[in-house]
Amino acid sequence: MKTKIYILFGFLIINFHSEAQIFSNTIKVDSLWGQYDLYKEKTIANRFIKHTDVVGLIEKHVKIGAFKNEILGNSVEGRSINHVTIGKGKIKVLLWSQMHGDESTATMALFDIFNFLDSKDKNDPFRNYLLNNLELHFIPMVNPDGAEVWKRRNAFGIDINRDAVALVTPEATILKNIEQQIKPDFGFNLHDQSSLYSVGHNKEPATISFLAPAYNYEQTENEVRKNAIKLIANMNTHLQNYIPGKVSRYNDEFEPRAFGDNFQAWGVSTILIESGGYKEDIEKQYIRKLNFYAILQAFESICNKSYQNEKTEDYYKIKVNSHFNYDLVIRNIGFAKNGITYKTDIGINLEQVLNNDLNSVSYKGTIAEIGDMDYNFGYADMNANGMEYIVPKIKLLTQKEWENLTLTEEFNLVKQGFLFVKLTDKNNPNTSNKLLQLTELETITNNIPEMKKAANFVLLEKSKPKYAVINGFLIDLSKEPKVANNIISN
Numbered sequence: 001m002k003t004k005i006y007i008l009f010g011f012l013i014i015n016f017h018s019e020a021q022i023f024s025n026t027i028k029v030d031s032l033w034g035q036y037d038l039y040k041e042k043t044i045a046n047r048f049i050k051h052t053d054v055v056g057l058i059e060k061h062v063k064i065g066a067f068k069n070e071i072l073g074n075s076v077e078g079r080s081i082n083h084v085t086i087g088k089g090k091i092k093v094l095l096w097s098q099m100h101g102d103e104s105t106a107t108m109a110l111f112d113i114f115n116f117l118d119s120k121d122k123n124d125p126f127r128n129y130l131l132n133n134l135e136l137h138f139i140p141m142v143n144p145d146g147a148e149v150w151k152r153r154n155a156f157g158i159d160i161n162r163d164a165v166a167l168v169t170p171e172a173t174i175l176k177n178i179e180q181q182i183k184p185d186f187g188f189n190l191h192d193q194s195s196l197y198s199v200g201h202n203k204e205p206a207t208i209s210f211l212a213p214a215y216n217y218e219q220t221e222n223e224v225r226k227n228a229i230k231l232i233a234n235m236n237t238h239l240q241n242y243i244p245g246k247v248s249r250y251n252d253e254f255e256p257r258a259f260g261d262n263f264q265a266w267g268v269s270t271i272l273i274e275s276g277g278y279k280e281d282i283e284k285q286y287i288r289k290l291n292f293y294a295i296l297q298a299f300e301s302i303c304n305k306s307y308q309n310e311k312t313e314d315y316y317k318i319k320v321n322s323h324f325n326y327d328l329v330i331r332n333i334g335f336a337k338n339g340i341t342y343k344t345d346i347g348i349n350l351e352q353v354l355n356n357d358l359n360s361v362s363y364k365g366t367i368a369e370i371g372d373m374d375y376n377f378g379y380a381d382m383n384a385n386g387m388e389y390i391v392p393k394i395k396l397l398t399q400k401e402w403e404n405l406t407l408t409e410e411f412n413l414v415k416q417g418f419l420f421v422k423l424t425d426k427n428n429p430n431t432s433n434k435l436l437q438l439t440e441l442e443t444i445t446n447n448i449p450e451m452k453k454a455a456n457f458v459l460l461e462k463s464k465p466k467y468a469v470i471n472g473f474l475i476d477l478s479k480e481p482k483v484a485n486n487i488i489s490n
Contacts, residue, residue: 101146365472
């Protein structure tokens with residue numbers, strides 16, 4: 001009898017090692033980074049994904065056959081909240097995105113992940129490994145009403161992520177109910193944060209911020225929260241290969257009304273992922289790829305339990321995100337006021353303003369800081385030492401002259417110090433694809449910048465315009481002209 005047991009035990013060991021060896025020789029998640037374009041959902045071209053887009057893509061995957069879709073209920077305005085599942089493993093994972101309607105980076109990435117999980121190619125061994133070990137649950141869009149009009153809150157005007165206890169909103173009730181129904185082992189709370197967050201006191205943007213939310217004011221670490229902490233430490237290690245120095249940790253102060261904190265209290269090892277900023281990635285397409293990679297890497301770590309080897313202190317070594325960044329910082333600008341000359345710095349931020357099509361934004365650049373900015377950083381950062389600030393001039397034109405201006409003609413006016421046009425006749429013009437801005441003013445009298453005012457000025461070098469800031473965008477007048485994203489500025 002003992003001989004039979006030993007033989008059976010030996011067979012199981014050999015079989016286990018054979019499976020592990022087979023898997024170790026196949027493509028793992030790190031190799032998927034270079035293959036991302038194979039799985040990127042091409043119908044999603046920007047951040048402004050709507051409920052109809054989500055429903056259509058879910059239907060596509062359900063028709064293929066691997067995914068199942070369940071409508072959990074409806075939003076305030078009657079849009080479905082969909083629960084998509086795949087996998088037959090014992091470990092349950094729930095991911096929910098776009099609880100805030102204007103935070104869609106992870107939503108885009110989830111559909112890239114759906115494409116990966118629904119494919120059949122050379123990555124089948126890794127794909128099957130995940131699906132045989134995990135039961136994956138996705139709610140791609142928790143707040144479809146907010147997404148429709150690109151707003152953070154739901155149609156009641158309530159922040160769903162502060163409604164985990166009161167459950168006033170149908171969306172919050174739905175999310176709470178599905179957690180209670182499936183009782184996941186891990187939860188991924190997927191959000192976006194301001195691109196102006198930095199990694200600690202550092203010039204590096206907080207491109208990805210993680211948090212293992214606290215479940216009480218004491219920020220106690222039980223096994224549930226420790227698993228989230230260790231998984232984040234593991235994810236950070238891998239992300240450093242692609243965004244070195246650009247991963248931060250979100251403030252872990254306990255918020256008793258928030259879903260992440262309550263999920264942790266309900267026994268779900270919960271990971272918050274905040275998608276921040278990355279240079280020249282306004283539409284967050286690179287950060288979308290980072291989400292795709294980081295989430296699949298987390299799935300792998302959950303399957304093979306490699307996160308359990310991490311040290312909790314490595315989580316706390318991740319710097320907490322701070323607010324030291326600006327969209328544009330210009331340093332050492334020369335000014336003159338009341339006979340006094342001086343130098344100082346200007347910080348400028350770009351406010352996003354939703355366009356009427358609800359599928360795009362324009363930008364309104366405003367002065368966010370004036371003074372010593374040695375301890376702040378800009379996505380665009382320039383030393384203007386030797387340059388002088390001057391207010392822009394206003395060009396008088398008819399509407400026909402304005403609309404017939406070529407970009408080259410506009411650029412030549414900018415080189416002369418003109419940033420604005422006042423129309424002398426009609427005032428219902430086309431402002432798209434214009435470099436100059438319209439104004440109702442005839443002259444600009446204030447000769448220094450003002451806080452919270454529009455960022456429009458010219459920098460002189462040796463009495464000649466060298467740079468212009470138009471609507472918060474820095475324009476080098478020695479280079480080819482480009483059209484800024486304009487908003488009419490008075």
